[in-house]
Amino acid sequence: MFMRKISQNTSIQPTNTVKKPIPKNTDKQLHQLAFDNNVQANIITIAANGKIQIANNAACKLLGYSKKEILTKSRSTVFNIKESRFKKMFQQRTAEGSSSALVTAIKKNGKAFACEITSAVFMDADGIEKAITTLHDMTQYILDQRNIDIIKEKIVANNIVLAKSKQKGVDLKNKKNVADNISIAKSKQKDIDVKNKKNVAENISIAKSKQKDIDVKNKKSVADNISIAKSKQLKIDVKKDKIVAHNINVAKSKQIKVDIKKEKIVADNIVIAQAKFDFRLAENNEWIKYIAKTSYDVMWDWDLASQTIYVGESIHEVFGYKLKKNIMAFAVFCKCLVEEEREMVLEELKQALSSGNKRWKASFLFKRQDGTIASTICRASIVRDDTGKAIRLIGAIQDITILEGLERKLKDQITIQEAQGEKFLLAAKLSFDVIWDWDITTNEVFIGEGFEELFGYKIKDNKGHMISDWSAYMHPDDKKEIEKELYEAIRSTAVVWEHAYRVTRADGSIAKVYARASIIRHRDGKAFRMIGALQDLSKQKELEEKLDHEIKLKDRQINEATEDAKEMERSNIGKELHDNINQLLGASRMYLEMAKKGGNNSAMYLSRSSEYTLTAIEEIRKLSKGLTTDIIKNLGLCIAIDSLAIDMSEVNPVKISCSLEDFNEKIVTDKFKVNIFRIIQEHLNNILKHAQATKVAIHLSLKKNEVLLDITDNGIGFDTQKKQNGIGLENIKSRAATYNGTADFVSQPGKGCVLNIAFPIAV
Numbered sequence: 001m002f003m004r005k006i007s008q009n010t011s012i013q014p015t016n017t018v019k020k021p022i023p024k025n026t027d028k029q030l031h032q033l034a035f036d037n038n039v040q041a042n043i044i045t046i047a048a049n050g051k052i053q054i055a056n057n058a059a060c061k062l063l064g065y066s067k068k069e070i071l072t073k074s075r076s077t078v079f080n081i082k083e084s085r086f087k088k089m090f091q092q093r094t095a096e097g098s099s100s101a102l103v104t105a106i107k108k109n110g111k112a113f114a115c116e117i118t119s120a121v122f123m124d125a126d127g128i129e130k131a132i133t134t135l136h137d138m139t140q141y142i143l144d145q146r147n148i149d150i151i152k153e154k155i156v157a158n159n160i161v162l163a164k165s166k167q168k169g170v171d172l173k174n175k176k177n178v179a180d181n182i183s184i185a186k187s188k189q190k191d192i193d194v195k196n197k198k199n200v201a202e203n204i205s206i207a208k209s210k211q212k213d214i215d216v217k218n219k220k221s222v223a224d225n226i227s228i229a230k231s232k233q234l235k236i237d238v239k240k241d242k243i244v245a246h247n248i249n250v251a252k253s254k255q256i257k258v259d260i261k262k263e264k265i266v267a268d269n270i271v272i273a274q275a276k277f278d279f280r281l282a283e284n285n286e287w288i289k290y291i292a293k294t295s296y297d298v299m300w301d302w303d304l305a306s307q308t309i310y311v312g313e314s315i316h317e318v319f320g321y322k323l324k325k326n327i328m329a330f331a332v333f334c335k336c337l338v339e340e341e342r343e344m345v346l347e348e349l350k351q352a353l354s355s356g357n358k359r360w361k362a363s364f365l366f367k368r369q370d371g372t373i374a375s376t377i378c379r380a381s382i383v384r385d386d387t388g389k390a391i392r393l394i395g396a397i398q399d400i401t402i403l404e405g406l407e408r409k410l411k412d413q414i415t416i417q418e419a420q421g422e423k424f425l426l427a428a429k430l431s432f433d434v435i436w437d438w439d440i441t442t443n444e445v446f447i448g449e450g451f452e453e454l455f456g457y458k459i460k461d462n463k464g465h466m467i468s469d470w471s472a473y474m475h476p477d478d479k480k481e482i483e484k485e486l487y488e489a490i491r492s493t494a495v496v497w498e499h500a501y502r503v504t505r506a507d508g509s510i511a512k513v514y515a516r517a518s519i520i521r522h523r524d525g526k527a528f529r530m531i532g533a534l535q536d537l538s539k540q541k542e543l544e545e546k547l548d549h550e551i552k553l554k555d556r557q558i559n560e561a562t563e564d565a566k567e568m569e570r571s572n573i574g575k576e577l578h579d580n581i582n583q584l585l586g587a588s589r590m591y592l593e594m595a596k597k598g599g600n601n602s603a604m605y606l607s608r609s610s611e612y613t614l615t616a617i618e619e620i621r622k623l624s625k626g627l628t629t630d631i632i633k634n635l636g637l638c639i640a641i642d643s644l645a646i647d648m649s650e651v652n653p654v655k656i657s658c659s660l661e662d663f664n665e666k667i668v669t670d671k672f673k674v675n676i677f678r679i680i681q682e683h684l685n686n687i688l689k690h691a692q693a694t695k696v697a698i699h700l701s702l703k704k705n706e707v708l709l710d711i712t713d714n715g716i717g718f719d720t721q722k723k724q725n726g727i728g729l730e731n732i733k734s735r736a737a738t739y740n741g742t743a744d745f746v747s748q749p750g751k752g753c754v755l756n757i758a759f760p761i762a763v
Contacts, residue, residue, distance in 0.1 A: 691715025
């Protein structure tokens with residue numbers, strides 16, 4: 001809450017204030033620790049050739065290398081520099097100074113993974129152009145996105161199955177109605193046929209019975225009545241035929257009516273089924289159009305037969321295209337794909353349509369109307385006919401460019417805030433003043449740890465409330481006036497507030513303090529935050545007395561250090577020590593005079609001069625003992641030698657290579673490591689000054705019971721018989737003898753030089 005980044009527009013430089021100087025090595029170590037322990041993977045490379053110079057712990061862990069190993073690599077080892085996205089990122093970084101991209105990174109074990117990088121070019125203190133690159137593993141993000149896609153596809157599939165199930169139910173019901181109607185019609189026709197057959201049989205039986213009676217009655221006059229019988233029989237036959245014909249007509253008529261009714265029922269069922277299908281289709285299309293209007297994704301419906309795509313209205317908002325009746329030809333869609341990916345995307349689509357799959361998904365770049373490029377994710381369901389042929393695709397395309405940018409900015413902001421927060425907390429712990437940070441909108445205040453030391457009050461987690469945990473400790477006679485002036489400054493346009501007042505300590509004593517703060521404002525001028533420091537002026541007297549004593553003590557320490565320096569005046573380090581001592585002595589006396597004069601800033605001078613003098617003397621002693629001692633202890637001798645070789649190669653026309661793999665640092669002491677480093681450093685200085693070499697090789701190894709150091713150069717060489725008394729050579733031999741080692745120079749004029757040193761393993 002209190003660790004917000006302060007913009008450069010609102011940063012205020014305090015006036016009439018001497019800042020506490022921070023020793024260069026201490027500041028460098030703090031930056032190194034912050035860089036190494038950053039949770040975000042970072043590497044620093046030389047911009048020209050891509051050689052990795054520095055990599056933090058997170059980068060080593062992500063890529064699978066040790067720090068020693070990764071310093072031998074370059075950007076071509078950890079990135080696929082041949083892919084188009086990396087090339088575009090590199091071109092943009094060269095043109096604009098910074099760039100971001102999703103590229104392929106390669107771990108030590110050869111495994112490739114998707115990696116989002118942000119890279120920026122800067123110029124170091126030596127004028128060398130370098131690049132810092134931040135790496136973020138996107139593997140988990142891609143896996144999460146795939147899981148989301150699977151869930152969404154499952155929902156779509158379930159909806160399709162449900163729709164098919166309902167349609168199948170309707171079809172079964174329709175078939176059942178048709179079958180029932182046919183069965184009823186057949187049953188009725190069967191009844192009619194049976195009845196007709198029965199009528200015919202009855203009429204024939206009646207006719208035969210009557211004929212029999214007539215025949216019996218007229219047996220005697222058969223001849224006379226034959227014509228009558230025939231006539232009657234004819235009439236009977238005609239009547240019988242008429243009845244049969246009538247019955248057939250009646251049966252046919254009834255059957256026709258049944259058939260018409262049946263056909264009507266079937267036709268009605270077909271119409272109803274078609275109407276229901278058309279209604280569902282229209283309803284489905286309306287649903288798609290509704291979703292297409294309201295969704296942030298661009299919904300689309302591609303008719304494969306007509307090669308036209310219905311596109312939701314959000315395509316204008318997302319990609320800038322205005323389409324007549326929301327219709328886009330497939331050929332137009334193809335032109336929106338970037339040329340480098342077009343063939344690949346169309347081939348994947350072709351394979352999905354011909355494979356029988358019901359789903360298709362892809363990630364590709366899509367051209368906007370204004371010519372810019374968007375990163376997209378596309379998902380679709382493939383609709384097929386009864387033969388399995390694809391007839392339609394329904395899907396959505398999502399622009400994830402903004403999402404990626406927001407995620408990246410969020411991560412950058414979190415990283416910045418964490419880094420700023422760590423620096424602020426560290427400053428609050430180290431400062432002699434009480435650092436405080438007040439969030440005006442919430443009234444919450446961060447109070448540095450010095451508050452308890454100076455005034456005796458304990459603040460839980462260094463956080464509190466402005467009224468109860470800050471102004472409550474003001475002296476009652478000062479509180480009203482201070483609060484009034486403070487809030488007037490907030491309401492005004494002032495960017496700095498300062499005031500002296502009294503504070504009641506926890507033990508009841510009174511302390512006179514001096515507060516100074518920067519007021520941070522929004523663009524509209526409204527104040528939202530104050531960051532300041534509180535200094536206890538009551539210790540001024542004590543500091544003055546203490547300073548006199550410390551100056552005398554430091555003069556004695558300086559004299560002792562001067563005596564040490566005289567023994568080293570033959571080397572560059574001795575000269576640098578002597579110069580620093582003279583500067584320190586002058587600075588110490590100047591601070592003493594300024595402190596005695598007093599004034600508003602005297603306490604500030606006094607509180608800082610003590611620490612400055614102590615720190616300066618410590619730096620001088622480091623020069624006499626070895627500036628790289630801490631580096632060798634923390635990072636190791638091999639890394640220190642590699643770093644030395646890289647630094648010297650960058651500022652000199654010489655290529656220095658190191659072969660250190662055969663050396664085990666664990667079996668030797670830290671003092672021995674420092675001695676080895678000094679020998680290498682001094683001999684490299686000799687080579688650069690005198691040898692005119694272009695190549696140097698350093699080899700450090702363990703062989704049987706000895707530590708072996710070999711340094712070879714291709715310089716002008718020298719006659720070993722004539723130059724045995726050179727200062728550089730004698731210093732190296734002297735250092736070797738310190739650990740019972742032997743140093744031997746093998747050289748001839750024009751044939752370079754080889755330094756061979758052997759130490760017994762007992763070291």
